[in-house]
Amino acid sequence: MKASIIIVGDEILKNRIVERNSTIISNLLLKKGYFITGKYFVGDNFKNINRVLHLSIKDSKIIVITGGLGPTVDDITLSAVAKSLKRKLVFSEKIYEKISKKMKADNKILIRQSLTISGSKIFENGAGIAFCHSIVYKGVKIFLLPGVTREVEWITDNVLEKVIPNRAVRKEYNIKIFDTTETQIYQLLKEEFDSKTISDIHFYPIFGFIDLYFSKKEILKFLKNKFKGKFLETDAKDLNLYLKGELEKKNLKLSVAESCTGGLLSKYLTDIEGSSKFFLGGVVVYSNGSKNSILKVDRKLLEKYGAVSSEVAEMMAKNCSKIFRSDISVSITGIAGPSGGSIEKPVGTVFISTFYKNRLQTEKYVFNGSRDIVRQKSVNLSIFSILRRIKNE
Numbered sequence: 001m002k003a004s005i006i007i008v009g010d011e012i013l014k015n016r017i018v019e020r021n022s023t024i025i026s027n028l029l030l031k032k033g034y035f036i037t038g039k040y041f042v043g044d045n046f047k048n049i050n051r052v053l054h055l056s057i058k059d060s061k062i063i064v065i066t067g068g069l070g071p072t073v074d075d076i077t078l079s080a081v082a083k084s085l086k087r088k089l090v091f092s093e094k095i096y097e098k099i100s101k102k103m104k105a106d107n108k109i110l111i112r113q114s115l116t117i118s119g120s121k122i123f124e125n126g127a128g129i130a131f132c133h134s135i136v137y138k139g140v141k142i143f144l145l146p147g148v149t150r151e152v153e154w155i156t157d158n159v160l161e162k163v164i165p166n167r168a169v170r171k172e173y174n175i176k177i178f179d180t181t182e183t184q185i186y187q188l189l190k191e192e193f194d195s196k197t198i199s200d201i202h203f204y205p206i207f208g209f210i211d212l213y214f215s216k217k218e219i220l221k222f223l224k225n226k227f228k229g230k231f232l233e234t235d236a237k238d239l240n241l242y243l244k245g246e247l248e249k250k251n252l253k254l255s256v257a258e259s260c261t262g263g264l265l266s267k268y269l270t271d272i273e274g275s276s277k278f279f280l281g282g283v284v285v286y287s288n289g290s291k292n293s294i295l296k297v298d299r300k301l302l303e304k305y306g307a308v309s310s311e312v313a314e315m316m317a318k319n320c321s322k323i324f325r326s327d328i329s330v331s332i333t334g335i336a337g338p339s340g341g342s343i344e345k346p347v348g349t350v351f352i353s354t355f356y357k358n359r360l361q362t363e364k365y366v367f368n369g370s371r372d373i374v375r376q377k378s379v380n381l382s383i384f385s386i387l388r389r390i391k392n393e
Contacts, residue, residue: 033167
């Protein structure tokens with residue numbers, strides 16, 4: 001069954017806020033087995049809301065709209081949808097009673113905020129004031145939500161999760177293949193499968209790996225065989241979330257030592273809730289002096305091999321583990337660029353070392369791309385290094 005998402009608000013089109021609502025809603029719809037035909041972004045404009053709504057009605061059975069349900073004059077979504085569907089706006093005693101306890105405003109504003117579309121069902125918003133509205137039009141279920149992200153999250157979890165029915169979900173496989181290119185993977189697939197089979201595969205190049213989604217098990221078997229030691233099956237989870245789950249499963253604690261990434265790995269690990277359960281901490285040792293004074297990397301080692309070397313990376317990982325008393329540690333040292341490279345160590349050279357079960361393992365990479373890309377690839381490959389060890393040892 002098909003679904004559409006409409007995000008309303010001039011602030012979205014003018015890049016005044018980061019839009020997250022469509023992702024929150026699409027995650028729920030995909031989980032429930034819906035095929036999303038489109039995500040539409042429109043300003044606070046009657047004509048454009050009408051156009052996109054009728055476009056969605058033609059090919060969707062579920063439509064979720066966010067934004068424009070507030071009390072100000074530019075909040076026109078409710079009236080625009082009512083006009084498009086040729087329905088009247090009616091006063092809801094239930095909404096008025098609920099919001100008058102939460103909202104200090106004159107009666108005109110309270111009455112305006114208490115309107116709903118004739119024939120709608122209404123659902124209280126546990127994270128804000130504006131109610132969620134649901135209406136059926138020619139067999140299409142249309143949901144109207146406020147635009148504030150925390151309110152969208154609450155309504156999605158507590159209302160849409162319950163009232164939108166589940167569909168049969170097609171089995172989909174996900175595999176992440178590291179330190180390779182989309183072209184290399186595609187060439188191998190072309191030699192084995194016909195074009196129809198390959199057309200079912202979705203490629204998503206991400207810094208340091210290719211994320212692939214497909215429905216045929218034989219493709220998974222083929223890729224796992226061709227890329228032994230270079231893949232992860234993460235159940236479509238982001239790397240930091242998947243790492244969290246694997247570390248917690250084994251009750252392992254992690255520490256990190258960063259040089260060229262400047263704390264980017266620590267940030268990514270702590271972007272997720274509950275990271276303190278597995279992440280003990282990290283150090284940023286950008287200069288040779290800090291590598292020596294904080295991580296006790298021998299000055300002679302730094303002078304002989306240089307800060308960007310396997311020897312220094314290994315000492316960083318080992319001593320980081322000692323400082324934090326962690327079960328596993330990872331270190332990153334490299335040349336992110338754009339300057340600082342040499343013939344022996346060009347820009348993009350990165351060493352990633354892990355210390356686990358009293359054993360060191362180090363990988364050398366030479367990444368292409370800008371400074372930001374080199375740093376992002378380093379973060380993702382360091383997580384891959386950790387996961388590869390804890391899953392295989």
